[in-house]
Amino acid sequence: MIDRESVRSNAKYLRRVRPIDPDEIAEYVAGNPHPAVVRRVLREEAYDLGLFERDDGTFVPVEEAPVSAPGWGPEAFPDRYAHALEDLLVERDGVNWHRDESGDRLREVIRRLKEDYYHKNPVEYDADVALGYAVYHLPDYYAAVGYVLDDLTERSLLSRRLRVLDVGAGVGGPALGLHDYLPDDAVVDYHAVEPSAAADVLDALLDETRRNFRPTIHRERVEAFDFDGPYDLVCCANVLSELDDPVAVVEDALDALADDGTLAAIAPADLETSTGLRAVERTVADGRDVTVYAPTLRLWPGMDPEDRGWSFDERPRIEAPGFQRRLDDAGGEPGTFRNETVKFSYSLLRTDGERRVGVRADRSRHARMADMEDHVTDRIDLLAVKLSRNLADGEGGNPLFKIGDGSERLEHYAVLTRESGLNRALLTADYGAVCQFENVLALWNDDEGAYNLVVDAEAVVDVVG
Secondary structure, eight states: OOOOHHHHHHHHHTTTTTTTTHHHHHHHTTTTTHHHHHHHHHTTHHHTTTTTTTSSSSSSOOOOOOOOOOOOOSOOOOOOHHHHHHHHHHHOOTTTTTTTHHHHHHHHHHHHHHHHHTTTTOOOHHHHHHHHHHHHHHHHHHHHHHHHHHHHHHHOOOEEEEEOOOOOOOOSHHHHHHHSOOOOOOEEEEEEEEEEHHHHHHHHHHTOOTTEEEEEEEEEGGGOOOOOOEEEEEEEEEEEGGSOOOOHHHHHHHHTEEEEEEEEEEEEOOOOOOHHHHHHHHHHHHHHSSSSSSSSSOOOOOOOOOOOOOOEEOOOBBBBOOHHHHHHHHTTTTTOOOOOOOEEEEEEEESOOSSSSSOOOOOTTTTOOOGGGGGSSSEEEEEEEEOOOOOOTTTTSSEEEEESOOSSSSOOEESSSSOOTTTHEEEEETTTOOEEEEEEEEEETTTTTEEEEEEEEOOEEEEEE
16 A cells, blocks of 8 residues: 555655656655556646646646637547547447448437437437437537637636536537647546446547546436535536436535636527526526626626526537448438537536626616616617527528526517617627627517517617626
């Protein structure tokens, strides 16, 4: 049994002097343990000690500078992960896994997944379902997580030294996206909670990660998991709709956050899962000292939204990888088994009061969405968050965007009827941006049961955060 504390003490001393060599530390530890044993201990303690293992096998302090935005925008799912997944498919069903009986079985699994998902039926993740889920969802889930992390790196809130908890990690799309989003010199103590057969796929794919991305898979239900933090980042991606009590799980995860940590909840963009995520966000934020960091900012202190809450982002498509194309081409239903769309809803929660944009609305300057009934047919000024891309049908319709200020009781949409240099910011502002609207016309849309804020030639829109 190695004296672990002695290894730690020597590492703490040497890190101030020179790179830490396991061969050297072995000489100072009682019993002269083998350097390989010392290296294993240093790897296990790397996050706590803030150590990065170099290619030559020595350890140095992790860079203290926070992670910078990497310009995330994947056009394709990385080949190394695609090959690892296809190796699993070949191992099970041979090189023609996508054809004949095995291909038919996998295609039927994906059809059933879609059907169960649409009807909100519970899904049992056996080996077939896990592989079908991986084939269909790995690329878009991989892409989505990086766009969510951009909200943190833009304000330098993501450290190079991270302890991560991935609740319901599934087959690993978010984990791989996180890995590739972070710089090569990051040190990550990654913990996945995944009780199903999806953990076998996850385990194989995590073999493709860097040596300083150190994974542990907990094959147990999250309800029985001991949230022993603190964690710098907790990810609940595409899982909340499958939990019996998602609010309780999110609250347990928030309790395990580091003081400056973030909980990232992500869901598919469809109505049920998207609004379900927003309901969890609102319940948690209303019941405890939790701040919605992004994107649905509360711009009015003491107010909470009560609208349906269907809000999602959409990013550039990700090219269907080879395994999707092969399965699709052999199935005789073109496009059915390719999934290139990247659409997702998300919520970032913190317990330190930080918000992506610090501005607040002011009653002396801004109308409040909670009072919009009083402003119908008036021209008003307001502060609002842009909460969608263009929702207009077809190319001929007026650009339409969901907006919110955190007080809304019904849906509000900004409609651009006449573009000008003074209001073009409505088109160019990013999802989640806070915009100042001046002289917009408030109207009630009886067909949609919503309010329209008409942005015409007399209106002004500026991005304020």
